[in-house]
Amino acid sequence: MVVSEDGNVRDRLLRAATEIFAHKGYKDASTREICRMADANGAAIHYYFGDKASLYREVFHPPERLTRLPSELTDPKASLRAGLEAFFRQVLRPLTESGVSPHLRLLVIREEVQPSGVLTARHSERFRPNHEVLCRFLARHCSVAEPDLAIDHLAFSLAGMAVILLFRREAVDTLAPGLLRDAEAVEDAVQRLTEYGVALVGSERRRRQSPGDGKRGTRA
């Protein structure tokens, strides 16, 4: 697959890098492979960006809407179900769409769960609050004032259910071929995940209301 033909070398490099970084991660991606896909000479990365890390940082300039969680999570009027459905649909979107922005979405998620270590603090700040947004959303729907360790864990559980489909695609396709076959199947998965998420939050809510539970696990 070559993304050449249109655009200048710099843009082609950015597009190819986005796709390859997103699918392989920073370390496993090779500059030679990126140049091959962009139909560019190896020295072009040095000429336009300086080095591999700078290219990565340049790629990692997603428009704000790609780094922020869906508005349903911050809207106090949104229902639990609506928030979770929007969350899972956004996370799984790279599985169905193609083009640059889905790759960028994938890259953002990958950076969040598997930091490359080459981003600047300025960059990192963009997605660090996402965990907090999700936690506050969950706390609100658990009738909890301040997120604690259990809410953190709840957030990781929701994320874990989603990212195993994104980043363990090979294992998923081997053990359950068809689970992510087409857009329709992915939408089914989103619906199931939403249902599961509602059940998880309901469980946590119930766990807190049940008496005789030592209040262990405050944050930090």
Place this chain on the structure above:
Amino acid sequence: MVVSEDGNVRDRLLRAATEIFAHKGYKDASTREICRMADANGAAIHYYFGDKASLYREVFHPPERLTRLPSELTDPKASLRAGLEAFFRQVLRPLTESGVSPHLRLLVIREEVQPSGVLTARHSERFRPNHEVLCRFLARHCSVAEPDLAIDHLAFSLAGMAVILLFRREAVDTLAPGLLRDAEAVEDAVQRLTEYGVALVGSERRRRQSPGDGKRGTRA
């Protein structure tokens, strides 16, 4: 950390390789690093095992009890809660214990969700049925005769909740320090995961009993 001092070179290499392969995966582990930890010469791997892949295959000889899911999952008399609790406790065990066998457990789980590609079919067969065991357990407790795509998805969701704690430890410790602080905290996590798992299965069970749901998603 050096594991030398006791045991011959071969054993020290096996121990060091187990630990490093488990924590970094096959590709990211380097034979030089393994030899350094084992206090052995680089040529020792070739002398005792032949090459890196053969060393990995030699390491991947976990006793049967480490590759098989806990007996509660196959026992028809075991409750849903007991099965899930045993499952999560086994998966999270490498987070608290230290020594060779927890590393081996971690390696087995890693191989299952992120196949190295260097195992023989003989080796792979050992853990491939695990997904099926989990699915049959879940199907039983959903009152479903044969696992289908939704049961597959349920299994991945349970696995996802667990493995994000295992293999994204850095992100977890950054965003929620203390969640896996000590054995007590991990046991709390096991209890929460069990509760979440029960809720997930309950949700799937309910989803199936509700009417007017086109029977989409048969396996294969």
Place this chain on the structure above:
DNA sequence: ACATGTTTCAAACGCGCGCTTGAAACATGT
């Protein structure tokens, strides 16, 4: 046409990787 600045290119550098080599060090049996 010429000079100037920009972009592209083949070639190679240093590095760490998995792996190999041939000899030195060691152990063992007679």
Place this chain on the structure above:
DNA sequence: ACATGTTTCAAGCGCGCGTTTGAAACATGT
């Protein structure tokens, strides 16, 4: 003491990686 087989070692091989280089190709303004 000697010969034989086993284990260890420093050195280096080829390879792919990220990166650098200096010049060729191209575009542009006068």
